[in-house]
Structure formats: structure tokens, C-alpha cells
Amino acid sequence: MSRARVNDEYRGRFADVRCLAVVAAGGAGKTIQAQLYARAGDIPLAWLSLDRSDGSAPRLLVGLAACLDGADGARTTAVRDALRADHTADEVAAILGDSLPPDRRLLVLDECSHVYASEEAASALGVFLEYAPAETQVMLLSRTDVAWPLRRGLIEGSMSVITESVLNFTRDEVRDLVGHSDEADLLHDATGGWAAGVILGARSGFPTVAGMPEVKDFVAYLGTQLLDRLPERERAFLLDSSVAAVMTREVATALAGGEGHALWDWLSAQHLPATTSTGAAITYHSLFRTFLAEQLLARAPARHPLVVRRYATYLASVGRFEEATELLLGSGDMDAAGQVAAQAAFSLYGRADWPTLHRWVEVLGPDIVLANPLLLAASIRALHGTRRFEHVIDLIRRLDQRGGLREATDADPGLLATVAWAMQAEPRVAQRLLRKYRGDYRAEAVSFMLDAATGVTPAAPVLGSDWADVERHITWGLILQGRLSELDRLVPQDGDTAVINPNVIISPVLRGEQAKARALWRRVPPELRTRPQSRFIESFMLMSEGRMGEALATARRAVEDSRKTHFSLTAVYEVYTAYILLNLDRADDAVAMLDGVINGLSNRGETAILEWAQAFLGLAYLRAGRTREAQLILREAVRSMQTAQRRLFLPAAAACLSEAAHQAGDTHESGEMAKLAYHTASLIGSFNGLLEVIRMFPTILEREIARDPADTRWRRLFFSASAVGLTRLVSEPRADQPIYLSVQPFGLERDILFNGDRLNVGRIKIIELAAYLALHPRGVDRTKLQQELFPEASQRNGGNHFRQIIHKFTRATGIALVRQGRNQLAVQDGVWIEAVDVRFEQLLHTTSVVPGPERVQRLGEALALINGRYLESSSLQWAEERRQQIEIMEEEARLELVTLLIEQGDPIAAREECEALLALNRFCDPAYRLLLTVERSVGSESSCLAVYRRAAAALKELGLEPGYARQLLSMSSPALAVHEQA
Template identity: 30%
Template sequence: MIINAKLVAPDLPRAWVRRPRLATRIADVVTSGHTVWVCATAGAGKTTAVVEALSGGPVPVAWLTLDSSDQAPGRLLNYLEAALARVYPDLAGVAGCALAARTPHIDTAGLLADAIADRPVVLVLDQLERLADAPKALAIIAALARYAPRSLRLVLCSRRELTLDTPSTAAWADVIRVGEADLAFTVAEAGAALALRGGGELDAEGAVAATGGWVTGVLFEAWRSDQHVHGAGGEADPLHGYLAAHILADLNDVQREFLVRTALCDEVTVRRCEALGVPESGARLGELRRLHLPATWSAERKALRWHPRLREYLIELLDRRPAAEVLELRRRYATLLRAEGRSEEAVDLLIEIGDLDDAVLLAEETIGTVLERLDLTLANRWIAALTPHPGGSSQRLAVAELMVAVGLEHYAHGMAVSDRLVRMMGDDVRYDSDLAAMMIMCYWHAERYDDARALVGAAADGPALRVSNWANEVERIGGTAGYADEPPASGGPLDTLPLRLHWTHGRLTRLLEPQRSPWVEAVHRPWRISALVALGRLDEASALFDQAADAGLSPMFLDCFTRVELLLDLGRASEAWGEQIAGRDRVAASGSGFFKALHLVQEAKLALRLRRDPDQARAALDQAKRHPAGRAVQHVIDEHVVWQGLTFLLDHDDDEAAALLRSAAHRMAGRDRLLQLPLVGVYLAEAEWRLGNETAADDAADLALRASARLGSHHRLLSALRDFPDVVARQIDAEPGLRSEWHRLGRALLAPEHPSVVPRDRHVHLHDLGAPVLIVGEQIVRPRIAKSLELLAYLLGRPGGRATRPELLTALFDGRSDPSTRAYLRQAVNRLREVLPDPGLVRSDGDEIRLESREVSSDSRQFEYLLTAAGELPAGKQFDALRDTLDIAERGVFLDGVSSEWAEVRRRELDELVTDARMLAADAAADAGDYRTADELALAVLGSNPYREAAWQVRMRVCNALGCADALLTTYRGCEEALAEAGLEPSPGTRRLLAQLRR
């Protein structure tokens, strides 16, 4: 009797992931006449891969699924005959007749192979491992392969490595193996598989990492996400049930015992097994090499790693054993980890099993390395587990705890640890320089200045203490040290202290330099972001802030100060105010009087900048002064003066404003504190002008400009000038030409105040200069409706990315509002959502369509951002930035091929901005001595607008620089003629320029 189901290839699952790269490989090997041996662990997708590869192929397929009953040679021959006869019916009876005539089994296999002749056929033998313990059955397979004609292709599928004994090597010379690595899911395939099973929200990359790409393991990840039931048995997890039934059940008792007892090891070797007391490990590993399990072997096949999900299950089985046995095994493993230099893992394991005394000793040796690489999560976990007992008396752990508190700016905690160290160390002790400096920092933040001074006297001299003393003296009102007195770096954690002083003194470029240690680099990040914000490099600041958030590091200054400043400069006013309010409790709990006073001053700034509310600002400033830090720390006082001065000006209390700002300007200039000097200078210039002191007003404005140039960007200066633009106007009136720095600042004031851009390497980017193309990640995506890209471009240009449906119908469909057009708009929205990485980036709220525009960048937005940023740079730094800006503009016409009226309007706007950019670049190129480029850019400007007098001036300067006196006059006459066409004549500035150049 023949069971026909064994002779039929299984159907492909109703929902499966097509894997063309794997199917093509198997099909190509089969077509070329090779034997394919697909050998991999249970659930690796062997059968599905073969079925997909051979379905619809040019060669007919004979299929045989083997089981243990086929170990009988005669039965196996009958099934081989039946499988082949389904393709070529005349083969029926070949094996049966031979067996009836008492022909030996091996010869019968040969006769069956010979009967195929030269007819093509693929014979698939699935589950060949069922014959592993039947050498006579395997001999029949070997004979079939030996005598097979070239037209017979064999595909063998097995969970285990098998030896087919044949005297001829020719039959196996062309065997191609498909193994675990070939069958493993790629990340893309895993993502598709999870999506088919409702696990599309799962991390495909994480699933592949957790399972080694093992197909069944990945598929069970979707089950685990919402169907895992925690119970007494591991089999409550569906994957664990599969492992028990299909992996461990195929092993004997000794092999299963070996797997469970070695589960603690992330890598299993003979030496490690011996350290755990596992007997005969060499023999067991040799047996496992011949099996296919969810594991990976080293290149020399002397070490294996279980797939994480299998190891997880094995550890669960281990934990069901008697507690004493498991404890002893874990102690041995902790000893092994320490011997291998993996002390951090050993500490974790000792804590887990409750060996806290040994854990404290090992943690003391190791925690310094943990802190140096900034693994603060691990350090905090150890401290929380060990310092209550028995590590509470450990000075080393207390020092580490203090370092973590300082690094995360948890100064209340740091102060408590410092007090504990004082009690622990007793009287008449000399404190280590690094330790004392950290303790002093905590006491300084807590406004315990007497305790800080006492520690200075009790500390041993050293680089860290010298840095600490210098920083505190520079920041203390009445301090004797200056910024230029900076001592050499200490090489320790207190090298973070000078960062604050680089910031308060406006040495912003120093904050952009890489730091020498990972610790200082991480603590330095808030100051680097603040420097980028102050320089107007908001895209870089945003990207770096996101990196810090992803790393899980949230120091106080970053979250409660830098973030608010960044949001404010990005024009996200409501978010900035919300973060300010949210930070109140955190700042209050920080234990830092310095942060409390500074946060109140920041609240005053927001009240003035966002609400123009002097009363609220005054109340916050008065509260700040009640803190000792508000009266004693230079940085707080600098900030306080700026916003107090603006408050006076808004209240028209000009005498008070002038007196306050004069004193501040004198102090800041004397101590070379540049950060607030541009703002103080502008506000003082306004106050002096109101009081009729014109010369003093000019001096104050010039002071602001010089300080701003030294900062390396006019970003902060422009923010103050937007409060009082008449300061710029007055300085421009006083300048004889059109090309002074004040003229440049005047032009920069016309640019958008809050340009925003998403860095190109994140999220979604629309190439809207030239033919529109949408990029998601690194891939070009094409919505099924071309109008979707025009919709995206329109929303990107709207405030907040918002537009009503009537607005969209007017812009995109020439105002048509019939049912068909409204339906087309809905489809355009839906098709756009389909190609975005998150459909929620486009939302419909009633009659409004809203785009999360901060997550999407475009060429035109980048161009506008870079143009504004370039305009904020001092003259000597503008040219390179403008060249990069113009490179973007050269990509093409905005939405080339789109004829909507709104697109035409946008093109004209961008054309004007491009002309502005070329004008700025021409001027900057002439200043830099690049006369050819300057002349080319000036000509391009005049080609679009012959009335741009500044472009004629650039050409005149170029002619003079190149010694072309005749060309100088010709250019001037060209300017006269062009302007005359509009009824104009050259300005006095152009005439003065001609006179100067002809001298």
C-alpha cells in the first residue's frame, strides 16, 4: 500500500514571504544538473524554500516525504518507484519486479535509476534525517545517486548531517549545499514575514538578531508579542513549545542534559564546559556538530553559540532544577567570567545569585572602566544593589556614585554622597584632588560655599583641584582669576568644568572640538549643542540633541536649558514654553541653586521674547535674585542683566536701562565675557539713543558688532536687533557705502527669523528642485498618484504644515470643488500616506490636512535655511556657506513640470532668494579675492535684475582690483544706463565708490 500524501509536495502557505534570492539560487543549481543538499535545523524553512524554487519550473518534480517506516529498504524502494512513476508512469513496477526476483536492494536502486534513461526529472527527498539510524536505507539513496543519469537531479532535505557511503566520489563531486546562513531571513524578509502575521510593529532587525534569522524563530516573534502566556512551564510560550517538540525531542537524554547545563555560556567550548564541571564535553560537542540545531558554529567548528531564543528556553529549563544545583553552576560560571576578564558580567551574576560580598569587591575593581565608557545605567544598577549593604562603607563605590551624580547633574544626590564621604573619611584627612573637586562642585551648586571652601583647604593639590578653583574664581563675583588663566587639563572627570566657562565667555568654537575621553565627550554634549544654537546652526543642534536622547543621557542643562533655547530659536514657541514649565519641578528637585536661579532668568527671557510681558519677566528676575547664586555667580548675573535691561526698555525706563547696561558692558568687556555682549551692546545702544547720547549709542552698537564677530556668528546679535531694528537703521545711515557689515546685517534681518530644516540623512526628503522625487531612507518611492508629491510640497510651504481642504482645492485643482475633485484630493492624501514610513505624518483633522513637517525635509527648505544661516555669519565666513547654498539652487526649477499657479508664485519667490544669495556670494567672493567668481555671480544677478546697484558695485570693485581702469568706467556707465531705463540714477554710494576707485 502506498500513502499518496507522501508523494505530493506540500502546498505553499496561504501567506508566505516570497524569497526570490533563495528560490533563484536553488532553481539555478538544480537546472545546472547539480545535486542540492538542503541541510538545516528544524523550522529553518527548508521545505518551503524548495517548493517555491521548483514550482512552475521547466523540469518535472517527483516528491517523497520520508518517515521512520521508510528505514526498511524494500519499503523505501517501493516509495522511490512510486514517486518517480508519478512523473513517468512506465517506471511503475521496475523496483517491484526486481524485488520479486530477489534482486539485491542496491542493484534494484541501480535498475530504477537506469530506467529513467535520459528523461529529465527532479527527485526531492524531504526529511532525510528519518533514515539517519538506518544504514541500509541510506545505502539505497547512495546507490540511486551513484547510478543516476545526468537527467536526474536530486534535492535532499535534512535536519542532520548524514553520511552516504558510496565507493564513487563522482556522484558527490558536484553537490551544492544550502545551509543555515542561506535559509536565514534577511531583515527585509523578516519584516515582511512579521507584517503578514500581524507583527508589523515589531523590530525586524531585532527579531533577526534575537533568532539568528531562523525562520521559525522570527515567525514566533509575532506570537510572543501579544499571545505569550506566562505560566509554570516554558511551553506556555509557543516558541518554547516548538523547541521542546521539534528540537529537544530529537536529542537523546545525554545530549539534552548537555544543552541545559551549558545554557549559561554565550559560547560553548570544551574548556568552558570543563570549568562548569560538565563531563565528556568534547564528545558531546562532536555529536552536536553532526546535528542541525538553532545555533552557529565558529569557523573552525570548535565553539558554538545557541540562537538567543533557544538559549533563553534552555536557561528556563535550567532554572526549574533544584536551587542548590543551579546556584553552584552559576557560581562556577561567575568564576569563569572573571577568569576570562569579563568582570562586569561576573558582577551582574554575583548580584543576581546574592553573593553580594564578592560582588562588592569585584565592582570596586571594575566600576571605573564602566564609568569611563559612560555606561551609567549599569553603574547605577550596581550602586543601587550594593551600597545599602554591604557596599555602604565602600569608598570606591561612593566615589563612583558621586561621579554618576555629577555626570547626570543630580546635585542633590551628589551633595548627599559628599556628606556621606565626609563622615566616612573622618577628620584630618587629605582628600584626593579629583574627589575633592567633584565634592566642591556639588557644594557649589547647592550654594554651600563655606563647605566648598573648607574642602579646598582639606584637599591635596592636584590638576583637578586647580581646575576647580580656577572655574569657581572665574565665575564668582569678585573672583580674582580670569578666563585666560585656565590651568592645564586634569585628565579626569573634572575636565568638564572648563566647558561651562568656554560657554559663558563665548568661546563657542572651542566647544565644537572633540574631547579626549568618552566621559568628558558625553558631559560636553549639552554645551556643544548650546554652542551650535548660539551659532545659528540649528539643524546640527537638532540632530545632536536627538542623538543624546537616543543614548538615554538626560543631564539637567541639556533638558531644561539647551532644549528650551533650541525650540525658541526654531520658532516652536508653544513647545519652548511647555518645556520651561515642565522643567520647573526637575530643577527644583536638582538641589542646584545655580540651576534654580538660571531657570528663573530663562523664564523671564521667554516671557519677554514670546509674550512681551515685562511684569512676568520682572517677577521671575526678582525671584532669581533671592538665590545666593543669583547674586554671586557671574553667568547668572550676565543673563539677569540682559533681560532686566530689556524689561526696563519695554517699560521705557531708559535711565535705569542705560545705567544697568553700561555697568554690564564695562564688566563683560573687561573680563572678556563675549556671550551676552552682543545683546547688551544692542540694548545699550537703544537706551543711549533714547537719552540723546548718539556717540555712546554708536559705540555700544560697535561693541556689539565686534563681540558678535568674535563669537563667529551674528545669530545672537540678530536676535537682539529684531527687538530694536532701528539700531541697524541708524548704523546704516552713518555708513557711506552699501557694503558695510551693518548693511549685511540689515539684509539678514529681512530673512525668515525661524527657518527650520530636518537633516537630509533622517526621515523623508522631497527633491522639489527639478522633477519632484520622494526619498524615504535611501529609497526612491513613487506614490500611485503624482498629485501626492505636489500636495506634499504645498504642505511643506505652509505654516505648521497645515492647510484646509478649500485651500488645497484652490491651489492644486484651480479652485474646482466638485465631488470628483474632492475625491481626487482624498486619494492624493491616502496615496501619500502609503509611501511614508509612518502614515501618521499626514493627518486629517476635520476640514484641515496637517503634515508633521519637522519630520520631512526638501531641497527648497534646505536652501532657505542655509541662506538664512549664511546671512548670520560674519563677512569673512560667508563665501563657503553661500557656495553650498547655491549648489542646492542649481538642482533645477521648483517642481519642474507642475503648472499650478501656487507653484509659479513659489518659483518667483525662490528666484528672488537665489538672486539674493548670488548677490551675497558675489560680495563675499570679492572680499575673498576670488574676482572671477565675484564677476560671474554679479553678472548672473544683473541678468535677472539689472537694477541691483550692489551688483554693479561688485563689478566695479573687480575691475579696479584687476587694474582695468577703462572697464571700471564702462561698468559705471552700464549702471547709469540700466537705472536710467527705470527713471533712476546711481546712488551717492555708487558715485563715491567710483571716485574712491579712480584715485
């Protein structure tokens, strides 16, 4: 019976809120009304019926993911992986909510009182609701009031509450149901409009006395009209069936043995109230089941444990170990519960449901747990998973001493990884345990990380790509070793997938791919960004962007938060904070911080971080003029890094040692360390660290260029000196900036794009304005902007022209320009503006960071952005200057690209690039020299001579000679040499 009044009420509430809490007594019609509302509005429906076990936040989240998932189950897998990767329930709830597409749907959670009873589960549900898209309507059905973590929605206005007053049948609705009669009015008065009473009264007919219903509630009705009228055998079976929410023939035989088939046939024929039958199964309404359970305990309390054991045995036989465990624990049968719980534990591991596991262990007690190796393993996992670190460390020590740990790890090989990770603050102890006991691939992953962090010899990374709960361990080891390409392979390839392991962002940061790093960072769920490790990654990224002040503040937050949580990588964040201080010329503060950290690192055996601290302390000494001290400590750091092949900061440390050795007069060590720095940077695929040191000590570059003038590698380390790069960083779009303008200022196809779509702006002045704004994304002085756009006009006329062009810009783009401060002008809030020329410049700037083939690729990507001259028809002075600057950068980039192609043995591609360069500037002497080099390797004497003639003719117009081309020409063949002499 679809009630339009109630549907309209629900629809009106959802117009103002995203979540509707329906709080009413059992039998009020909450469940059916949710279905009727979805049907009336043709809304896709997702449904999750909760039970007591959903008081566990991990179980709740997996259930939510499953009911919202597609056919591929990807969302459920992602939630399980995130939980197993040691993310908190709130973090995973944010990931799940953020993963939903903005599609219209109704999500109904029935029996929410089970969630409200758990603060952790209620909090996770609240976070999920916060991050779910606005198009998802959520209905929470319960018999109890909304719990506090969710009640915030009432305060914030995102939730509304429906009570019995809305759900109760009105007098008119009762009449529609049973017909216009005095009986309808009597039924309404007797029940107060209570849905279950109205429906049952209308269908079954209440007996009356003096015209008034004699039975006024559901429980009394079931007792007098159903249960008391049954024969003893059938009544006993019906009461026994209360242990199961869904009755089937198999359950009937499990409960009643050989009589089960006959009793099932009888039950199927009864058409019981408050049940739904499909022929193969009968589902009890929770009210009906509660009534039967209460009657079983009241009438046959001694039989209740026997029935529970029979049903639990059935559940275990079909693999439903968790339900069986909960039943047995509730009945107090601890011995049977312990046996089944040991079998159920592995399914809880799969979703990292540590709270449930810890509750089981606590209820079972130490005698049962210690007697079962699987339960003992579960106890260790549960303590670690619920972050009871002191307890788990104490338990591991005791079991290791008494021999119980071997039984546990033999029964559960995956346990050893948890044991070693729990002991990570004492790496020597963790490594001893890894050698002593047997584990699975997870233990290998943790072992690699510990070896990479503490070993004195190279640690070989374990093979694989799907590491799930130990991926962060693998990636941290790869970071320490500078294995950036292997780190890249662990980046989620699907652009819509959340990045729940921020460690992978280190690779694009070090490769100078700031845009890629920022894009990955935006995919990290906000709940995860507040973790200490995430803040460390963010500070790394901010520093690479030149935002030192923000990097320092973020690194300090990482230190503070890690100290509160006793996180084992606190020293990492302290050492990196000191490095940022060094870059801010605060050497004294850096030295003080490093001195305090180094002693502790030595005592704990954290060799990798000790090397970082030594390298940065050596850099501080070097900048302070304490050359001898710098040389000694840098020598120790480089030796240790080199021996263990921890290469992340080895190029920087070796470059610093090269400078220290030079200042100390040790020419040989200085040269060897410079070679090591360059070689290691090439191996890891990033010159980032080496370039940072060279910027501090440019004489390193000068010495290496002078050492071997024929070796062009050092000379070309900073190949594009004309690129401004990081000094003109365009701010990245934020989540609250869904609109972006992109200016394409090159060639005949110049235009402005709005969210990727061309606007077909024909007027050059509008494009000039947009291009200038893109060069100043943080705003520009209004007076200066007017002068730059209309330099020939008077102040008055220029003002009129300026206002007109601002108006036309807004009409063309839909974007307003607003004042900031007294006279600053910028695009309106929520808009991100960028330009292709700035993107070209930034990409060129980052090209110096990477070697070889990757540099070729980046140069090609950058040059592909240019398809003509910059604002070709513009005669504005700033546009002409910018045009000249772009052309110089393009020429430098093409020269570098040709050189690299020649070095890599691709003369055909090098010839094509040379011709493109000469089409840009036919007076480019270096391009002729490179083209002549190409022709000498793949061309003929005639082609070499033709190149030389072109060079001579072009340069003669400028009064110049073709430089080294004459020398190259004479080297190519005696015949050409004779021609040159002639």
C-alpha cells in the same frame, strides 16, 4: 534532536510578538531549544548568559551591548560612555535599543531570573526591548515568572509566554528518541516528558523494578548513579569544582594544588552528564552545578569557605576581581572581600556600575571601608552615582575635616571630579576642594566649568576632545563663554550615533541652523529628552524657531522637573523662562520671576547666571521705560560678562545698554556699547542675540548706520529683507513621518521627489499644486486652492479640473490629499512636504545670524539651490509673484556675496558672482558698481571703461544713469576721468 512541533510553536508565537518568555523548570530544555530554533530558521544568534551580578543594570547593559556588538566594539563603548556620563540605566537602555540596525536576529537571554530579582535591571531590560527594532526577536529564558516591569509586554501584546507544557516531550517524541517500545512509554510516564529525565533515561538507562523506572528525577539519578560510585578523593574534587561554572586545568590546580593535574585528567575522561567538554574546558549545566554545590554544603560544610577562597584567589590572579569579590562576599569572608573589591572597583567605574559598588560597600561595613582609601573613594563614587546626594555631601564634609579625603583622592585621583561635582550647589566649597586636593583631567574639566560659571576672571578651557563622563561639564562652560566653534567640535560626527549630550545643540541654534539643530535633536534618545537640561535645550530651540508658546511651556517643565530632582541648574531655567516671557510682552511676569531668582544667585556665587538675570531684568526695565534702572543693572551685567569673558549673552546685554545709554543722553556710552555688541557677536560667530535686541529697538541700527555711513557692516546686518524666513517655517519630519515629498520647482529639471527619488512628473499643473502645498504645509482652504490653480475656470468647471488634478497628483506620488476640518486640505498624515524654494528662503534668512566666511559659505549653499526660474512656464498669478520674490532674494543674496568676497580679498570670485548677477538682471546698478570696484583692484583701465559702458547702455534703456559708477570711474584714473568728461 530538532523538534519541528516546538519550532513551529515558537515561530507562530513570534509572528504575533517580538519577545518570547520561556518559563520552565531546570532541565526542561529551554537553552537547547533556543539554539535549535535559531538553527532551524537560519536566524543569526546573539546569546547572553546571565548570573547574579547581572542584577546590576549597568552590568546587564554592558553585557547586552557586548553580545550585540560588531568587531569594532563601538556599541559597548557608547554604552559605557553613556553610563559614565551619568545617564540613567533606562536612558542607556533606550540608546542601546535604538542603536541596533533593523537586521533579523535572535537575542537570547539565559537565566533571566537574576534580572527579574532586580527592579532596576528588569526596568532597563524592558526599556531596551521597547526600543529595539521589530526585526530583533528576543527570547527570555528563566525558571521563574517574568517580573512586573517586563510583564507589561504581556498586557500590551508584545510578549508571549512558553511553559513546560510546550517543552515537555510527547509520547511520540520519546518513541522517536529511544525507539518504538514499551520502555519509551514507561519512560514518558515516569518523567512526564521532562526533557532532562527523558534524555538521561534514554542515554544511561534507568534501572527498573517490575517494569517501572526506579529513578524518577535528575538529582536522585546523579546521587545514586554518579556521586556515590566515586572514590573519596575524586568525589571531594568533583564537589569542590562546583564553585566554578567552567572547569579548566588551571582551575583544577588552583583548587587541588599538586594533585590538580591528575584530577583534571580524571575529570576529562568521565564524560559527565549535563556537561559540555571542548577538551580544554568543561562547562557545567546549571542544574548539575547546583546539585554539586548543594552536596558540598551538605557533606563538607567546613571545607566550603576554603574552596571559595582558593577559587577567588585564582580569579583575582587572572584579573577577574569582580567574580572573586562576589564569591568572597557570599562566603562571608569580609577581610578578603574588601581587599579584592578595592581592586575590582575600577572596572565598575568603567561602566558606572554604582548599584553594585554601593551594595559591596554596604555589605563590607564601615570598619573595612574606612580602613582602605580605595574603598573609601568607591563609597563616595557609589553614593553620588546612586544619587544619594545628601549622604555623599555629608560624607565629603566629614572626610575633609578629618583628613580622610586626602588619602582617598591620592589613591584615586579621578575621585576629585566626583567630589567637586557633588558639591556644585556650593561652588565656593567645590573650588576650594579642587585647589586643596590632587585630581586627574576630570577634575580640570569640572574646575573649568565652575570657573566659567562663577569666576571673575576668564577661565581657560582645558584641551582635549574625548571627555566621556565629564563632557557635559566641559560643554556647559563653553556655552557660558560663547565658544560655539569649540562646541561644534564635540558634536558626534557619525550621523547614526546618538547625541547623549544635548548641550552641543546650542551652537547650531545660535548660528541659525535650525535644520541642523532639529536633526541633532532627533538623534537624542527619547528617554534623555525628558531631563530638565534637555527640556532647556529644547526651549532654546523652539524660541529660535519663533514658537514662543511652546518654548515657554517647555521651559516651565524644565523648572518643575529640576525642582523635584534638586538639580543645581534650576536657576538657569527660571532665568531663561523669564526671557521667553519678555519676548511674549509679559514684562511684569518676567520681572517678578527675576527678582525672586537674583538674591539667591548672589548668595551662592553663581555669577554667570546672575549676569543673565541682570541682563534680562535690564531689558525688562528698558521696555517698561525705567531707563535709569535699566542702565545701572545692564552696566553691571556687561562689566561682569566682559571681565570674565562670558560672551553668550554679552552682545544682547551690550546692545540693550547702548539703547539705555542713548535714552539717558549718554552718546559716548551708547556708541561704545554698540561697538562692543557687534565685536562680541563677531567673536562668538553669531549675531543671533544682537539681532533679537535690534528687532525690539530698531533705532540702535539706525543710529549706528548714521554714525558712520561708510561702515556698511551695520547696514548689511539684515541684508535680505525680502526673505520671509521664519514666518514660513516648514514643520520638521517626525519619527512617524517616514515619507517625504520634495518639490524642485526651478528650471527645466523641475520635478517632485519621493523620499529622494525623482518621480519624473511632466505635467506642470501637478507641480504647481505640490509647490503651493509646500508653501502652506499646515494646510490650505480647498476653495482658495482651486481658485489659485484654475483662476479662469467657472466654479463648476474649475471643480471638475480640480478633482482631476488631485487624482493625478495622487497617482503620480502615491500620496492622498485629505480634508482637515470643514474645508481645509493637506497631505495625508505621516507625510512631510517641502520645497527647494522654501529651503532657499530659510537659508537666506539665517545668513544674517553669522559673520564673515561662514556667511559666504551659507550664501553659496543657498544660491546653489537655484538652477533656473521658478515654475518658469506657469502663468498663475501666485506663481508669478513667487517667481519675482525669489528673483529679488537671489539678487540681494548675490549682491551681499560679492560685497563679502571683496571685503575678504577675493576679487576673482567676486567678479564671477557679479557676472552671474548681471546674467540674472542686466539692469542691476549696484552690480555694476561692485564690478567696477573689482576691476579697479585687479583689472585695467580698459576693463573699467568696458564695465561703465555696459552699465550706461543697460540703464539707458530704462532712462537711468549709472549712479555712483561715474564717481568710481573718475577715481580710478585721470585718463578715464577725462573720457568721462568728454
